[in-house]
Amino acid sequence: xxxxxxxxxxxxxxxxxxxxxxxxxxxxxxxxxxxxxxxxxxxxxxxxxxxxxxxxxxxxxxxxxxxxxxxxxxxxxxxxxxxxxxxxxxxxxxxxxxxxxxxxxxxxxxxxxxxxxxxxxxxxxxxxxxxxxxxxxxxxxxxxxxxxxxxxxxxxxxxxxxxxxxxxxxxxxxxxxxxxxxxxxxxxxxxxxxxxxxxxxxxxxxxxxxxxxxxxxxxxxxxxxxxxxxxxxxxxxxxxxxxxxxxxxxxxxxxxxxxxxxxxxxxxxxxxxxxxxxxxxxxxxxxxxxxxxxxxxxxxxxxxxxxx
Ligand code: CP
Numbered sequence: 026x027x028x029x030x031x032x033x034x035x036x037x038x039x040x041x042x043x044x045x046x047x048x049x050x051x052x053x054x055x056x057x058x059x060x061x062x063x064x065x066x067x068x069x070x071x072x073x074x075x076x077x078x079x080x081x082x083x084x085x086x087x088x089x090x091x092x093x094x095x096x097x098x099x100x101x102x103x104x105x106x107x108x109x110x111x112x113x114x115x116x117x118x119x120x121x122x123x124x125x126x127x128x129x130x131x132x133x134x135x136x137x138x139x140x141x142x143x144x145x146x147x148x149x150x151x152x153x154x155x156x157x158x159x160x161x162x163x164x165x166x167x168x169x170x171x172x173x174x175x176x177x178x179x180x181x182x183x184x185x186x187x188x189x190x191x192x193x194x195x196x197x198x199x200x201x202x203x204x205x206x207x208x209x210x211x212x213x214x215x216x217x218x219x220x221x222x223x224x225x226x227x228x229x230x231x232x233x234x235x236x237x238x239x240x241x242x243x244x245x246x247x248x249x250x251x252x253x254x255x256x257x258x259x260x261x262x263x264x265x266x267x268x269x270x271x272x273x274x275x276x277x278x279x280x281x282x283x284x285x286x287x288x289x290x291x292x293x294x295x296x297x298x299x300x301x302x303x304x305x306x307x308x309x310x311x312x313x314x315x316x317x318x319x320x321x322x323x324x325x326x327x328x329x330x331x332x333x
Contacts (some may be wrong), residue, residue, distance in 0.1 A: 029327070037225075046054075055319045071127050072096060075130065086274055110199075129146060157258055160196050171287075185239060185272055188212040199229075211238065286307050291313070
């Protein structure tokens with residue numbers, strides 16, 4: 026399977042075979058990600074990291090992935106300290122950075138920014154989140170987590186929270202449709218999954234149900250995938266206040282659930298998962314954050330042609 030020189034922009038262009046290959050490669054990377062084995066697979070390679078929005082996990086797990094494989098990282102750093110603050114366009118920034126590095130990781134507040142960047146880049150662009158658009162590398166680590174902590178085939182999953190602006194859930198549900206998942210969408214009415222995505226999913230053969238509360242679904246699913254209501258995406262702060270604090274997981278809610286239920290969250294969380302839930306067998310969001318390292322190691326190694 027050829028990934029060399031491919032841009033990673035959206036999950037809509039991935040086949041099940043492509044995803045399975047990345048997940049299998051990530052499994053091979055796990056001992057290196059845990060620091061139990063050494064590797065110089067990406068020695069001499071440079072990954073440029075351009076983040077126009079805040080990040081902890083995506084940025085640092087890409088950087089860790091590169092260091093664990095013996096490669097180097099070139100971080101643009103703060104936007105205010107770069108020439109973007111002088112008005113340089115994204116296109117010009119990409120044209121310049123592609124002559125300094127072997128691949129570019131880009132996070133940007135505008136939907137479509139990664140695709141635009143790919144039109145100006147001779148090296149692979151890895152979309153690390155484009156506004157309310159897509160977050161494909163998060164999806165790959167989510168699938169890896171589900172494979173490790175639950176099961177991918179025949180999965181029943183509830184996506185909870187901000188399904189309108191949530192790029193993680195937009196990307197994830199396209200991938201889940203390839204595995205025949207039964208997808209339940211739970212959100213405030215104002216933050217429903219966009220109709221065009223639901224139509225796409227149904228056209229791809231997915232079974233989609235929409236509900237209003239976690240209680241209605243909690244005993245019927247293998248995975249509850251929580252998301253944050255993203256204050257920063259609301260044009261009007263008053264609209265945010267209307268929907269904040271509606272969907273939460275508390276220890277009480279988990280009293281009678283099956284031990285196999287897994288709770289995931291791309292993080293950061295604000296208050297949608299009570300900290301007491303962290304101690305339960307259901308919580309797997311911190312493991313999920315770790316799995317970003319082997320998955321991103323696999324992706325970078327594949328697009329740079331260091332693995333096939
Ligand atoms: N899940 C995720 O994208 O986290 P960060 O915003 O911290 O990168």
